[in-house]
Amino acid sequence: MKFPCLIFFYCCHVAFAGAQDLGFQAVDSRMLLIPAAMSQSTGNIASFIRSNFKSDKEQVRAAYRWVTYNIKYDLDSMYIFSWGADPAAKVTAAIRRRKGVCENYSALLHDIVKKCGLRSFMISGYTKQSGFIDKVGHSWCAVFVERVWLLCDPTWDAGYETTPEYFLIDPSLFIESHMPFDPIWQLLHPPLTNEAFYKGSTHALNDDYNADKTVTAFLELNEQQRLEAAAARISMAATLNELIKNQLSFIRMKIALIIEDKNMNLYSTVVEEMNKATTALNEFIDYRNRQFIPERPMEEISVLLFRVDEHLLIIQKNLENLSSSTADLQYDAATLEERYKSLQPKLQQQKDFLKRWISASTEERKKIFYE
Structure with a gap:
């Protein structure tokens, strides 16, 4: 029949x-x-x-x-x-x-x-x-x-x-x-x-x-999500021939490449923002060493440190994403993490100094530079 x-x-x-x-x-x-x-x-x-x-x-x-x-x-x-x-x-x-x-x-x-x-x-x-x-x-x-x-x-x-x-x-x-x-x-x-x-x-x-x-x-879905969903469905089905197995391997490779590309972008962003944060902090320290001469408006002086904070927030977010990645990392995230952590107390030290300087009298401000 x-x-x-x-x-x-x-x-x-x-x-x-x-x-x-x-x-x-x-x-x-x-x-x-x-x-x-x-x-x-x-x-x-x-x-x-x-x-x-x-x-x-x-x-x-x-x-x-x-x-x-x-x-x-x-x-x-x-x-x-x-x-x-x-x-x-x-x-x-x-x-x-x-x-x-x-x-x-x-x-x-x-x-x-x-x-x-x-x-x-x-x-x-x-x-x-x-x-x-x-x-x-x-x-x-x-x-x-x-x-x-x-x-x-x-x-x-x-x-x-x-x-x-x-x-x-x-x-x-x-x-x-x-x-x-x-x-x-x-x-x-x-x-x-x-x-x-x-x-x-x-x-x-x-x-x-x-x-x-x-x-x-x-x-x-975005490309990575599509690939992950497809891989999950194919994996649940029986891989009866080499064509299916090869396709599944190919999809997994594409997922890894996408994640690796994201990691590269995250790493590059962290390095770039780290350099910007360091430059901004050094700019403030240099201005402090010159006893805030030439004079600038108070808001402008505060902005110097605020810029460092902005860069550090971007660094923190990207480091978290980099650390949570499922790909095999080819980038030294640990070194970046150490640099990030070392900048935080340095920034806080300058914030404390600026806070004391702002609240001090004119005479006291001159003395603070020599402490």
Whole structure:
């Protein structure tokens, strides 16, 4: 009974794709007329699309048509998959060479769709064809149209002449062949397990699941928070193959790099503020040694020490963040901590002196300098 079910699913999928494609023939034809001069950057391509197509679906279809028609699959690079390359570099390379692999296809579609003002996300994962798991990772896109997240795989539709099979597909159908590393991008609840994907089994889905609410909350996170959330979800799932394991390692490496970069900025800020605090304190001491000559307004003298306080507050905050970091520190925070602590009594000593000097009479003020 399983075989007829598969035939039924395939027929439904083809019928679904064909039915939704009927309204896009005019879009496809119009998109092929884009001037060559406007096909040299994703910004110009998006501008042409916005000027010629009104609905969100038409604009996504126009972008999809341009990518799948103009970019040829690079067979020489089909086994080279680089998660770490800059998406902008992938876009530039594909535009210039007019060929690429899945990363280039998805990066191009994502970039054009975003420049049309629509929501999109590049997804990484692995795939299954004819019942067998592919040995190379894959990349595709999720796009938000008419209040629904749908999925596209421009790589698998590259060069189509009739009906694309992987354009704006419902997540419940797309999961038959595409498994994202991060379960959130299945856009299903509950998500299918890696084991179930391997076996080709399915399960009942929650029809009331609001994928947009979940995805929106995820996209509102900063980069580090997104990576940490993704790593947690992937870790909870079974890492059945090297692709999943490598992706998890890659995400953890990116998290460590972000934290390390933050630490570098924190360390640099502390050093800079430490130098400023020391300079400001020495400026006051030098002025005190000259017995506050030339004379300045009382407020101006007090500001000299107030500036030191300001710098020390910044130092304290950054040192706390640096000390609480989870990364392997390459910076000598302990030495900075010692310098910070040594400045505090020196500053207090000058504050006490200034307080005594301000409260003293004119005659007493002269004597205070010699005590």
